[in-house]
Amino acid sequence: MELVCPAGSLPALKTAVDNGANAVYFGFRDSTNARQFAGLNFNDKRAAEGIEYAHRRGARVFCAINTYPQPDGWEQWKGAVDRAASLGVDAIILADMGLLDYAANRYPDIPRHLSVQGSATSHEALSFYKDNFDIRRAVLPRVLSLDQVRGVAKHSPVELEVFAFGSLCIMAEGRCYLSSYLTDESPNTRGACSPAKAVRWHETPQGLESRLNDVLIDRYGQGESAGYPTLCKGRFEVEGSVYHAIEEPVSLNTLDLLPELQELGISAVKIEGRQRSPAYIADVARTWRQALDNLDRTPGMFTVEDDWRNTLSGLSEGGLTTLGAYHRKWK
Amino acid sequence: MMKLSLGPILWFWSKQTVFDFYARAAEWPVDTIYLGEAVCSRRRELKPDDWFDLARDLKACGKEVVISTQTLIESEADLRRLRRICDQNEFLVEANDQSAVQVASRHQIPFITGPSMNIYNVATLKVLAKQGLKGWNLPVELGKETLEQLINGLKQEGLALPAEVFAWGFLPLAWSSRCFTARHYNLPKDNCEFRCLQHPDGMELRSRESQELFRLNGISTLSGSRYDLMRELPEMERMGVKTVRLSPEHQGMEEVVERFDQVRRGEVPATDPLQLVQAPPCNGYWYGKPGMDLIR
Numbered sequence: 001m002e003l004v005c006p007a008g009s010l011p012a013l014k015t016a017v018d019n020g021a022n023a024v025y026f027g028f029r030d031s032t033n034a035r036q037f038a039g040l041n042f043n044d045k046r047a048a049e050g051i052e053y054a055h056r057r058g059a060r061v062f063c064a065i066n067t068y069p070q071p072d073g074w075e076q077w078k079g080a081v082d083r084a085a086s087l088g089v090d091a092i093i094l095a096d097m098g099l100l101d102y103a104a105n106r107y108p109d110i111p112r113h114l115s116v117q118g119s120a121t122s123h124e125a126l127s128f129y130k131d132n133f134d135i136r137r138a139v140l141p142r143v144l145s146l147d148q149v150r151g152v153a154k155h156s157p158v159e160l161e162v163f164a165f166g167s168l169c170i171m172a173e174g175r176c177y178l179s180s181y182l183t184d185e186s187p188n189t190r191g192a193c194s195p196a197k198a199v200r201w202h203e204t205p206q207g208l209e210s211r212l213n214d215v216l217i218d219r220y221g222q223g224e225s226a227g228y229p230t231l232c233k234g235r236f237e238v239e240g241s242v243y244h245a246i247e248e249p250v251s252l253n254t255l256d257l258l259p260e261l262q263e264l265g266i267s268a269v270k271i272e273g274r275q276r277s278p279a280y281i282a283d284v285a286r287t288w289r290q291a292l293d294n295l296d297r298t299p300g301m302f303t304v305e306d307d308w309r310n311t312l313s314g315l316s317e318g319g320l321t322t323l324g325a326y327h328r329k330w331k
Numbered sequence: 332m333m334k335l336s337l338g339p340i341l342w343f344w345s346k347q348t349v350f351d352f353y354a355r356a357a358e359w360p361v362d363t364i365y366l367g368e369a370v371c372s373r374r375r376e377l378k379p380d381d382w383f384d385l386a387r388d389l390k391a392c393g394k395e396v397v398i399s400t401q402t403l404i405e406s407e408a409d410l411r412r413l414r415r416i417c418d419q420n421e422f423l424v425e426a427n428d429q430s431a432v433q434v435a436s437r438h439q440i441p442f443i444t445g446p447s448m449n450i451y452n453v454a455t456l457k458v459l460a461k462q463g464l465k466g467w468n469l470p471v472e473l474g475k476e477t478l479e480q481l482i483n484g485l486k487q488e489g490l491a492l493p494a495e496v497f498a499w500g501f502l503p504l505a506w507s508s509r510c511f512t513a514r515h516y517n518l519p520k521d522n523c524e525f526r527c528l529q530h531p532d533g534m535e536l537r538s539r540e541s542q543e544l545f546r547l548n549g550i551s552t553l554s555g556s557r558y559d560l561m562r563e564l565p566e567m568e569r570m571g572v573k574t575v576r577l578s579p580e581h582q583g584m585e586e587v588v589e590r591f592d593q594v595r596r597g598e599v600p601a602t603d604p605l606q607l608v609q610a611p612p613c614n615g616y617w618y619g620k621p622g623m624d625l626i627r
Contacts, residue, residue: 068451071480098454128433143508171505177472181622331520
């Protein structure tokens, strides 16, 4: 299985490659990709440098253009596909059907990967994308249980990549409009969820409050550690009880599932986190490289080492990890 | 005159409640009725054949009927239900996922896309037109500016693909594999005791300052405020919107339909307030603002 790591910057890209990524993915410095953060991502010069660095070391580079262009953005998004093509990337990660169609017709020889934002959760949906745009690979949304992944994998007409580690989207990706409901930006339209521009922190007598466009997302008591106010991970009131009504702030970690994922024929595991620091990327990439190498060396004997588990827990939201939807009981 | 449609029931109601609702709806001035389960695979008060029987009854009453499909497809059982819906030639299908587009086009069944299909540009509409698209819903997070560009773009391409706009009700905003209703009751999803039946218009999720943010409805999350574009009807007509969608609620729906009908006929001013069930109104998305905003 291939290890696919995030690159939010050139140092992160180099770190990922140096620590064992088989492939890295990046986006341009605008809202054409789903991690639009200030100071993050690549201009053409940096991208070219990163691609050369990766290629010299035998790693591949994917370019994510996985937001949804509206008519007035069409030329910009199409231009991003052209830029990726001229940079010589190894694949373009796309979600929008119109853009997939453009890429398939204009650049048939550049492999197309379906982004997780394309919301393909069944082999029929994968066949739709395969038949219409000849995609080579698809990234599965983080909503399927392992049994359901098995079902999809059995009939999939394309390679599959699954999320292995990082922030956990609990909603079917590509069809979550919660962020644009509270703010004016969503992953689909602007490549942003719970955008930083809308976040405010206030120290109050009741505790530290995090707000998103003035909506109270969470309030932290003494000794509680505060996290970024991603709106689905706040504490809300439902029928008189206050709790994490949608999801706790935890990270996805599927180390335990590696043997099963390999057995299902999954082609690649993906690390989330283009917004993370190079130091974070180094630790995560190194840990997963070791795990994948162990899996290859001793098939049937794979166990998760305490060392890996501790490293990844330390890098997780709230220090907690979950198998997420892969584990049926989580639902 | 613009058409009025009743979207699929997004909540979980008992079989009798559903039958009673549509018995009344047969008499309402709606042109199109979407039938079927679009949210949760565990909601099986009505079997596919029950839906088809209901569809034939409503068709006999002069309604155009479209069979809706599940939005989040997760299992082989979900796909079997989808194939069952597409294995007929009496009714149009509402495709709410690419799985449905694939199956419908294989069966050569014409389809309409629901608001959860990501149609953000004309190139996407052209792709779907080749598969048998007969009409499409604007994604809920898009507003009038984008809609106008899309309609004009279709005209330039010479494509006659009528646009439908979700104009009244709680906005469907997200789908998860997790069931938030079961989570609230500390029940596993696979043994949820069908608690959604106790919440015919969802469960309110409020901030700790009592701001109504969302409505939890099984695996789906809807807006906490009710989207209301009634006063935009004249503008939509000018733009060339063909159908306006009203999302079913178990109380007050008849008055909603009546009022939208009066407005589309120009019998009452679009600005007359419509005050029904308790929930704040919103219309932000239409103006390119946060969806929860109310622009007056």
